[in-house]
Amino acid sequence: MTPTSLRYGIVGAGYFGREFARILRGIPGAKVAGVYSPGNGAELAREADCLDASTLEDLLDEIDVVIVASPNHAHLEPVVAAAARGVHVFCEKPVALTYADCDAMLSACERAGTLFMAGHVLHFMPGVERAAQLVNEGAIGEPVVGRAVRTGWEDGSRAPSWKKTRALSGGHHFHHIHELDVLQLLMGAADTATMISGQAPQAGSRTGDEDPIALATLTLPHDRYATLEWGSVHRRPEHQITLQGTEGYLTIDMHEVGVTIHTGAQTERFPLHDSYAVDAERARQNASTTSGGGVTYGDASLRPPGWLRAGMHRELEYFDGLVRGTVSSGGFWRPLTDGTAARSSIATASALTLASELRRTVVISEVTAAR
Numbered sequence: 001m002t003p004t005s006l007r008y009g010i011v012g013a014g015y016f017g018r019e020f021a022r023i024l025r026g027i028p029g030a031k032v033a034g035v036y037s038p039g040n041g042a043e044l045a046r047e048a049d050c051l052d053a054s055t056l057e058d059l060l061d062e063i064d065v066v067i068v069a070s071p072n073h074a075h076l077e078p079v080v081a082a083a084a085r086g087v088h089v090f091c092e093k094p095v096a097l098t099y100a101d102c103d104a105m106l107s108a109c110e111r112a113g114t115l116f117m118a119g120h121v122l123h124f125m126p127g128v129e130r131a132a133q134l135v136n137e138g139a140i141g142e143p144v145v146g147r148a149v150r151t152g153w154e155d156g157s158r159a160p161s162w163k164k165t166r167a168l169s170g171g172h173h174f175h176h177i178h179e180l181d182v183l184q185l186l187m188g189a190a191d192t193a194t195m196i197s198g199q200a201p202q203a204g205s206r207t208g209d210e211d212p213i214a215l216a217t218l219t220l221p222h223d224r225y226a227t228l229e230w231g232s233v234h235r236r237p238e239h240q241i242t243l244q245g246t247e248g249y250l251t252i253d254m255h256e257v258g259v260t261i262h263t264g265a266q267t268e269r270f271p272l273h274d275s276y277a278v279d280a281e282r283a284r285q286n287a288s289t290t291s292g293g294g295v296t297y298g299d300a301s302l303r304p305p306g307w308l309r310a311g312m313h314r315e316l317e318y319f320d321g322l323v324r325g326t327v328s329s330g331g332f333w334r335p336l337t338d339g340t341a342a343r344s345s346i347a348t349a350s351a352l353t354l355a356s357e358l359r360r361t362v363v364i365s366e367v368t369a370a371r
């Protein structure tokens, strides 16, 4: 049986928006009906044979579902407008740059009865799902200390993009929110946050006004702790998440690429992506860039690498099934659609910004209560 046609709209025809449009062509019953991307929607509209909407409203009139892939600071308006018209929403990460905006987006969708899914693609990497399952089963005992690091060397450019502009990207801890999100997925939500961030002599102006060094610590209930480090002035690249548990440890390595879990006397390794071959390909790509991969930025002229496209495909297929009611909203991916992942990652990232500005520890409820 041919599935009913669902009309999709793309907001933001850049690196990710264009790829989502290509992926949708491979999902039965999905049709890209329009694009809204001021100044550069025409090319994608031609490619997808769809409307190049001149306003957001014109797009929303033509669609059932919207994919929000505009720059980080420009997610609120399309999400709230879509909800008001009964249009379901898939929103790229970071879903918002303040907790108040995140709350407004989720509340609007909840009021309207429309789906909201956070585009946290790491949840669709098989190794992350398996790691979370093992941690939940107690394979490493109680996770006590978490550590996430995503650093590398960035050459920068003469005209740094919005991704390197603090007011538009939110800074590393928002733009690269994946590590914070996965740490909290595995350990639970933080209750306090501290961050020191700042400039570095070697950064110069070619990497924008975002702080190229960010060092964060979190405390979690029941005497548990995490540290996170982001940066783009680091000659030795690192990209991994490690959990130290009472009985073992877990490492999700995105630089050498693969997952290791040590439980009791045993060490098990499994792929992060679909196979060891895909992991090895990503590791080769990392090694071939000066940045080491972790702080590499895409733009509309590039296509995401295969390992990333596979995750994007999986998340859109899941979202499409949710909209059609053919897949269950329970299970591993529930935090992406019940607001948990969006709220907890944006609350903690916002608390980190405040902590850095005030130079003190911030209790997460200071941020969530202030909305």
Ligand SMILES: NC(=O)c1ccc[n+]([C@@H]2O[C@H](COP(=O)([O-])OP(=O)(O)OC[C@H]3O[C@@H](n4cnc5c(N)ncnc54)[C@H](O)[C@@H]3O)[C@@H](O)[C@H]2O)c1
Residues within 6 Å of the ligand: 011, 012, 013, 014, 015, 016, 017, 036, 037, 038, 039, 040, 068, 069, 070, 071, 072, 074, 092, 093, 094, 119, 120, 121, 175, 298, 299, 300
């Ligand atoms: N999950 C991931 O791993 C991942 C990777 C890359 C990007 N992203 C996210 O996807 C989103 C888009 O990033 P990108 O890499 O495609 O950026 P990009 O700069 O390549 O594309 C952004 C597009 O949005 C358009 N745009 C600008 N302002 C707009 C507005 N107000 N309304 C509609 N469109 C607007 C721009 O013209 C551009 O075409 C961001 O939120 C980013 O964080 C996620």
